[in-house]
Amino acid sequence: MRCYAPRVASPWWRYTWHTTLGLGALAFSVAAMLAAIVRLVDIGTCVSHPVLVSTRPCPEGVGALIVLAGSVSFLGFLGWAVYATRLDRRRPSAFDEGPDWSIWWWPGLFLGGAYAFARAADTFRAGGDTGAAVAMWATGAVFVLMGVAPLAFGWRGLVRRTFGGPRPPAAAGLLGSLQTLNPAAIAAHAITTAAAAAREAEARKAAAAEPRAAGTASSADADAADGPVAATVTPSADPHDDDLVSALERLAALHRAGQLDDGEFARAKAQVLRRARTADR
Amino acid sequence: MNPTRLYMFLLHVAVVAGAVALAIWVVERLAG
Numbered sequence: 001m002r003c004y005a006p007r008v009a010s011p012w013w014r015y016t017w018h019t020t021l022g023l024g025a026l027a028f029s030v031a032a033m034l035a036a037i038v039r040l041v042d043i044g045t046c047v048s049h050p051v052l053v054s055t056r057p058c059p060e061g062v063g064a065l066i067v068l069a070g071s072v073s074f075l076g077f078l079g080w081a082v083y084a085t086r087l088d089r090r091r092p093s094a095f096d097e098g099p100d101w102s103i104w105w106w107p108g109l110f111l112g113g114a115y116a117f118a119r120a121a122d123t124f125r126a127g128g129d130t131g132a133a134v135a136m137w138a139t140g141a142v143f144v145l146m147g148v149a150p151l152a153f154g155w156r157g158l159v160r161r162t163f164g165g166p167r168p169p170a171a172a173g174l175l176g177s178l179q180t181l182n183p184a185a186i187a188a189h190a191i192t193t194a195a196a197a198a199r200e201a202e203a204r205k206a207a208a209a210e211p212r213a214a215g216t217a218s219s220a221d222a223d224a225a226d227g228p229v230a231a232t233v234t235p236s237a238d239p240h241d242d243d244l245v246s247a248l249e250r251l252a253a254l255h256r257a258g259q260l261d262d263g264e265f266a267r268a269k270a271q272v273l274r275r276a277r278t279a280d281r
Numbered sequence: 282m283n284p285t286r287l288y289m290f291l292l293h294v295a296v297v298a299g300a301v302a303l304a305i306w307v308v309e310r311l312a313g
Contacts, residue, residue: 012288019289020296027297031304039312064311101293 018083023101025079029072030105034112036069041120080105103158110147114140154191199259206253244276 043059117140124133150158248269255265 015289016292019292023293023296024300027300028304031301032308035305035308036311039308059313061311061313065308068308068311101297 022079022083025075026083026105027079029076029079030108030112032072033069033076034116036065036072037113038116038119040065040069041116042123101162103162107147107151110143114143114147117143157189157191199254202257202259203250203254206250206257210253244272247272 040062043062117136121133121136121140124130124136251260251265251268251272254260255262260268
């Protein structure tokens with residue numbers, strides 16, 4: 001895999017300050033939330049309210065842990081936004097450079113949650129509560145699936161993006177910047193960018209190969225000297241027809257090269273023919 | 282002076298390690 005070198009344009013102190021502030025708040029919040037959840041799950045049920053009454057008294061500090069687990073999410077969001085708005089490329093900043101781990105919030109949060117559920121499942125199993133243990137394991141499994149889904153489908157895109165690779169184009173505003181952190185959008189962008197580049201390279205290769213084929217054909221047929229299409233098809237008097245034929249030829253070449261499967265070829269062909277009909281009218 | 286790659290890497294590691302350690306310390310303290 002290609003390794004992307006970070007683009008560095010900021011003085012070290014600005015880079016240091018922004019990274020410490022944003023990434024520090026983000027990492028602190030995620031870690032504090034997960035640590036608090038793990039502690040609370042270890043403690044188990046103890047809170048009573050008017051409908052459900054627990055016979056176990058809560059140990060000291062449970063309230064503070066609940067408040068912490070709830071409130072740090074806001075701090076985490078702020079840190080995330082600070083760390084992430086480096087993606088706003090219309091306003092280049094220190095955040096536009098260097099490794100950027102902000103997209104890993106998704107796998108981090110879900111895999112951390114899965115760890116908390118696995119711990120809870122083990123605690124319940126040791127306590128003899130098999131039903132609760134199974135429920136915890138099932139929830140943990142869902143969290144693992146959620147966490148690894150973007151890795152499974154686009155880990156190359158995520159790694160490239162971390163080290164300054166292709167980024168989805170940012171829409172205007174803070175929401176647009178934050179949208180570029182959507183792992184699905186990043187993976188999809190990386191996949192479509194790579195696929196488009198591969199198709200383009202293949203088409204260029206095919207275009208470079210076709211004139212040679214045409215040259216061979218023209219030696220056999222002196223009339224066919226007008227390039228790739230004329231070499232195989234009788235030139236038509238109508239320029240629209242020539243465009244149509246050359247478009248169909250290009251599609252067929254891509255299909256032969258394996259760049260388009262049968263379904264894609266059929267759809268593209270239908271689209272070309274539809275456009276030609278519209279142009280004729 | 283611009284930050285080098287090694288500096289950026291070490292900074293990220295240090296910031297994350299420090300923040301995680303601080304979070305665990307706070308939670309342990311709150312939990313008693």
